[in-house]
Amino acid sequence: MALSSSIMEALKTLEPNTLNSSSFSFFEFFKYDTDDLRNEKILLKKDLIERYKKSIRQKPTISSTLKSDFYAFTKTLGKLHLADDLDDMLDDIKWEKITEICNILRKIETSNEKKIRWALLFLLSKENEILIDALKLLLVNFKIPNIERLLEKIIKTEVNSGLDVKFEGKKLVMGTEQRLAEHYIADAIEEKSRRSPGEIEKEVLELLDEGSYSNQEISQIIDVDEAVVSRVMTKLRNQNKLVLSSFGNKGFRYYTTNCQNCPFGKTLSSCRKDAISDIVNTFKDAHGVDLTSQDFEGIESNQALLNIKRTVIMSKKFTMTKLESNMYENFEKLFQTVVKNSIEIKHDKHTKSREIVISPNMSKLPKIFQIGLKIGIQYEIQLMKNLVNETKKDQSFDILSKMIKDSNKILQSIGN
Secondary structure: OOOOHHHHHHHHHOOHHHHHOHHHHHHHHHHHOOHHHOOOOEEEHHHHHHHHHOOOOOOOOOOOOHHHHHHHHHHHHHHOOOOEEEOOEEEOOOHHHHHHHHHHHHHHHOOHHHHHHHHHHHHHOOOOEEEHHHHHHHOHHHOOOOHHHHHHHHHHHHHHHOOOEEEEOOEEEEOOOHHHHHHHHHHHHOOOOOOOHHHHHHHHHHHHHHOOEEHHHHHHHHOOOHHHHHHHHHHHHHOOOOEEEEEEOOEEEEEOOOOOOOOOOOOHHHHHHHHHHHHHHHHHHHHOOOOOHHHHOOOOOHHHHHHHHHHHHHHHHOOOOHHHHHHHHHHHHHHHHHHHHHEEEEEEOOOOEEEEEEOHHHHHOOHHHHHHHHHHHHHHHHHHHHHHHHHOOHHHHHHHHHHHHHHHHHHHHOOO
């Protein structure tokens, strides 16, 4: 697949070290945090900078050079014809092209081979001869091991495809016309990584890092025959590397809990940003709620975020049929019975006191039901507090105290 002209021009203009600079963060900011601005004709740079500071997904470390860095970035957008850079304003922003460039930078971020190809393209666009030392200098901040070996692999691959290039001492000399040579070097950045049959097992484990999949789904996603996937899954099950998730209409579903290698070419950071972005947009669209960065600070793992994302997106798509309505209504009644039978109030006639006793069975309620119960109790306490504050009677405070004590017992029983 050939790179688009806008991506090609961006990679020839931007240095590979862009991945370590604020410019990469600005590209992600334009991709994730500007949906509501895309119908505006002209945007003030100062307004964009303020929005960047408050970004939910970027969490930038605000430096004293933020303004100058941002102005330098917008100047680059102008040079790449991605926006009209007008002093303190931006006009005619090419949002889709900026997103495309951001996506390709994210792909390069996860692959040493793609970084080397980018550096080759950058140097080739300036000169038909490429000094190996200059290539290494461009990549020095990435600390790539065995650059020479990866470079030889890239050159061998493209020579077999028809590229005319030779090693002459410590430099590469291109025989192919420059524009065509650029495509030989750069187009593979967009393509899926080449893989050997021995890598299928690794790809399956990587895919299952994201969530639960069946053999059929894995076959479709990684484009491998289902019989091959079945053999790989049997081997991985025997090695205890998989956990059974459930059984659905597409067969058994499995997952793992290892995030070290992502099949979608994402870093831990970019995966987190994508998940948060989807959750934020879903809550905004479905519930009219604007989430903030504080809402995600307690979520430590990406798997947890991906599960939340999956749950909220499925709930958004959910439509209540007559069958489902009846099922959930009775499902609710069943668990109400569990709660009712798990709470006993004992009265002491001598002391004229009472005590609430909670059965251990409360802790066995489904987690989603526990969440609803917990929220209901907490808001009941808050409502009671408001009523007590309005009446300001000693008797009311006594009732509130007892209610809080009983509520805490219930919350503790469900693992609060």
